[in-house]
Amino acid sequence: MSVASTFTVSLMLLLFAFFVVSDRGLQAAVSILESKVELAIYLDDGAKPSDVLALKARIENDPAVSAVTFVSKDEALRRLNEIAARGKDISVVDVSGNPLQNELEIKLASAQESRRIGASLRDEIGKGVVGDVVDNPSVVDKLLTITRVLSVGGLAILAMMLFVALFVIVNTIRIAVHARRDEIEIMKLVGATDWFVRWPFILEGMLVGTLGAVFALGAVLAASGPVSAALVDFLGILPVSLGANFVAELIAFVFAFALLVGAGGATISVRTHLAK
């Protein structure tokens, strides 16, 4: 009976831990991708260096921008040749001239602003400095949507799991309370306080929660090595790092959650018996 509820609680906590880990991983992925989000401005060939510098300074003043770099057309060609040398399926065939343009590369501090900055820069096209603006707002938008859906969905799943865990604990403790109902009746008759009757059951609820947390964390930590390796193989990158800080935080989260659910569930189950 208690074994079954302990395992149900540990399953719930496993999902909770999974939610915490994947939420952390997504946040890391988003911040990595956000730091990679760039806008590029191709400059008109005839643009005056002073105008280009003024534009660069203006963009740098925007708080959403983290860095602006000038890339000359020679530099751009050199990079292209480098990429061609590494990739077997690309080759630069005509090296007589340089078809590329000078450009400004803009790194953004926050991805949400890319659409606004892109739009304001597009207004400058044809005024003698900005030739074209290249950005990738759809990638950013999708990323932000996915993050939002996942965090809202994760919270919803978490709320459901909380409900299930509470239900399981309430029922477990209710059985324990029922088994000791004669004792509780006599305790109340001879003048035991409500807290005196309540605390052993709250401890029992917290014990079930703690055992569940131990099993869940054991499973998470045992699986984290192989799962990380598989992710690295599969994706080529692992945005999540299970650093010592994060592990400590995860353990604290899971235990706090387990103890709260255990104590809360027990309080609910004893309450009906104390109401008499």
Place this chain on the structure above:
Amino acid sequence: MSRYPYVLAPGNPNRTNWPCRGVARHLIRSLRSRPNEATEEGRPLITLDDVSKRYPNGTYALRDVDLHIDAGEFVFVVGASGAGKSTLNRLLIREELPSSGRVVVDGQDVARMPRSRIPYLRRKIGVVFQDFKLLPTRTVAENVGFALTVTGHEGAIVREETERALSLVGLTARRHHFPRELSGGEQQRTAIARALVNRPRILLADEPTGNLDPVTMWEIIKVLVRANELGTTTIVATHNAEIVNALRRRVLHLDHGAIVRDEREGLYAA
């Protein structure tokens, strides 16, 4: 409502035999649990003031009951089943609330008492039932000591007071037995020892001899009378005419929830 001044004074010396050891400890406990003893002579310990108890289905368990019981009294409550005897007990320990009127125990209006004070009210009232309500997995001594353990008393006091209560009911030799190894009378005496172990001011016995043969019945009555002689206000609800007629104590006759007779030195039937 009678108001007793809160006087710190030693308890009634006839009531208990103070052991030489731990006198101060007992004195402190006694003062805590019985603050009004020094001034209570002739003042009501229990007052019911126009009390009615009506259940949701419309039947009255008690109707317009006015009642005073003084400290140290021995009272029989008689009447047919369903006359309201058990309801009276449940109102006194605040298992139920009156529908109207006031129930005052030891100067406190039990209906207006905050929930957190109910345990302290119940520590002043020992309760004995027809079906004993002993815990089958605990010995006699553990059953008796239970009342002290669960009210937060330390081991030495629990052992000392349990021995005192067991000797009061004559069960010292049986202290390590389990309830199933005892006769009905011994089980009921265990229950009485549990009710008396924390030195309550009031002892409520609801049909305490209902399940017992006549010889055993007198054992129980003797113990109840002894508890009363030691100062505990004793209220016994019973159907047993023989006991009531032999003892000639105060008799309250309940009929359909109303007190129809209240006699000093009364008989079972008018």
